[in-house]
Amino acid sequence: MSHPHFDLDVPPPLKDGAVRIVPLGGLGEIGRNMMVLEHRGQLLIIDCGVLFPDDDHPGIDLILPDFRFLEDRLDDVQAIVLTHGHEDHIGGVPFLLRLKPDIPLIGSQLTLALVEAKLKEHKIRPYTLAVKEGDIERLGGFETEFIAVNHSIPDALAVMVRTSGGTLLHTGDFKMDQLPLDGRITDLRAFGRMGEEGVDVFLTDSTNATVPGFTTPEIEIAPAIDKVFRHAKRRIVVACFASHVHRVQQVLDAAAKAGRKVAYVGRSMVKNMGIAADLGYLNVPPGVVVDLKAIDDLPDDDVVLICTGSQGEPMAALARMANRDHRIDIGVDDTVMLLSSAIPGNESSVWRVINGLMRLGATVVHSGSARVHVSGHASAGELLYAYNIVKPKNVVPVHGEWRHLRANADLAIQTGVGHPHVAVVEDGMVVDLEDGRISVAGVVPAGYVYVDGSSVGEADEALLKDRKILRDEGFISVIAVVDSVSGKVVAGPEIFARGFALDDGVFDEIRPKVLTALEDAVAGGVTDTHQLQQVIRRTIGSWVGRRIRRRPMILPTVIEA
Structure with a gap:
């Protein structure tokens, strides 16, 4: 649940011409990213994601942002702008559109394709508008301009929001990989142009603010993957996020080089990689990808399986393999690669799966033993570059736990942004931009909303307390x-x-x-x-x-x- 702020009251009515920033998720946590901007009675939403539960949430499937701030003002929402297609940025969209299905969705081609597939399962047919870098769209009283940024999924975008009360630049999730697999780098020229124009509030990704230097380029994990393919004796099982197109691309390329066939395991992996291939974001070498059923007729040393479960999720394919509860029977001389690092809070679940796989005789390769993962987020050196290029008047760090937000704020201050112009806030804390200055105006509800089976919002802290008592x-x-x-x-x-x-x-x-x-x-x-x-x-x-x-x-x- 979000942290209470007893020292703050409900924010007063927004002054005419001012801009209000309302974080409903993603500040103080890794996940359920959602930001609401308000200006002259109109609202613009940036992202609407989910948070995945941990051991403190027994029985819970997903955790959503708290929509109470919006419930009586859905007609004021001009659009939902989606920065990229990861679950922690788009996973909550179906639950918000249940309240008002005709809210327009704005995003890149791949992002919208992923969210439309998700909405189809909820029987919602959305209104969508595909945009690309350089596009400018007027959304009510908000003018939005989209900027290419590099991340661990293709087609990620930052967004510049212009209003009569000031300008805001939201990076989404980004890094400055200079050798990206798809050749699409973060557009620092556009960042510089925005800086010359004047950025009143810079809302920037904080996830790696505590990591010094620069994030390793994606291309540098290819040698480690190739080495695993050269030495693997039997099957290779690769676990990664179902949206990590770049990582899957490297596995496909390594499989083609080694003469192996690849099968996707898991509904989300099959669906997302099919979408990415159809739209041209995933280059599938001819004859490499086969149906899962076809592997039964192939020698083990010809098989590569790409599945979900790199975060130790108990119902994902990898965890089920480790528990011998899957049609894929992991055994001696199989090799398993986890092409991701553990999200904070998931470490024990990941190690539990690794131990289970090794107990079955598999060789497990993970980020702690080989360079098989690089982050999708800018490290401190890149954030310093961003601040020096954009030269913002005010900064609100976003996307991260409190330690990440604080570290990002310190970086901003080091580059010359004054203390009074940096606001470290978390979910529910409202920031107003007025006459070029920011200030904390109050607090709105921003607690956890639990998806528990078919119920949404009915599970509460009392229920979770009962479950934990029963468990412990x-x-x-x-x-x-x-x-x-x-x-x-x-x-x-x-x-x-x-x-x-x-x-x-x-x-x-x-x-x-x-x-x-x-x-x-x-x-x-x-x-x-x-x-x-x-x-x-x-x-x-x-x-x-x-x-x-x-x-x-x-x-x-x-x-x-």
Whole structure:
């Protein structure tokens, strides 16, 4: 959930001519990126992504931004601008368009193709407008200009937003790879041109702000991939994000060079790579890609499988292979490559999968043992270049945990942006741009919205707390029957427990105490079953805490007979 800001009030009405910046996700966390701009009563949304759950969110499928700020103002939304096609930037779009399906979607060709495929599953037919670098579009009171940036997915865009109240440059996710696989570099000339025009607020990617120097070019992982292909004895299984077109391209090229066939594993991988190939973003060597069913007829040393699951997701293909719950049976002399690094919070899940694969006899190659991954985000040296080129008047770091945002702010200050002109804020904290200066104006709701099976927003922190208690502390059920006339206990208490290492016989010690507590309560005039249940809960809870050192979920039931 987002952090409360008790020192901030609800922001006042926006002053005429000012621009309001409302981050609903992505600031203070890695994921669910969503920024809302407000000017003269109109709203423009930049990105609408999801956050993937971790161990603190048992049973949760996805975490969405909080749309409450928008619910009563959906008619004011001019468009949703999508910077690129990663899930943490587009995954929330179907859930927002459920509220108003005709909000226009603006993005590059590949980004829109990926989000349209997602919306098709939700039976939503969106209005879309494809843009490319250099395009300028008027979206209500917002003029947007799109700029090419390099990232770990093709067709990523930064966006310059011009209003009568000031200009804002949002980088999206970017880096300055000078040798990109597709030849499409971050357009620093355009950044410089924007700087000459004047950038009132620079909203820039913070993910790698703590990393010194420059991000390694994508092309430099090719030798490590080729080396794995030369030495692999049997099948090669490659795990990466289903949207990482550049990484898949390198695997396809290595497979073609080694004379191996490639099959995609997993619905999202098949769908996304099909879209990328159809649109020309993925160059598939002739005869290399085959259907998954065809691998059964191929020698093991001719097979490459590209699947999802590089973050240790329990239902993804790689984790299921590690658990022997997949048609692909990993064994001795198979080689598995994880072509990504663990997103903060996923480390234990990733190591669990790696251990499971190695236990089955596979050789596992990952970013800790070979250069098989490079980041898609600008490191500190690149961010310094960006600040010196753009020369912004004000800076709001975006996309990152607090440590990333703080480090990015420090970089801005080092390049000459004054302390009062740098706002380190997180989800829900509203920043206003007025007369060329920024200030924190207040706070709006920006908590986690949970997708739990088919329900959206119904799961809350109380439910997750119950699930964590059940998972970590166990469960005790107590049943007692009382006479409806006399109030005396005529049966029980019966105690049933799950999640304890001790035998149920350990509860023989507490049964007489529960019975005594009930009889004392009845003698004192307590007859309400709910109050009697609370007596049971307090008695059991106190004893379990002392005797077993646990705080289980206790469900007492008192039945009148």
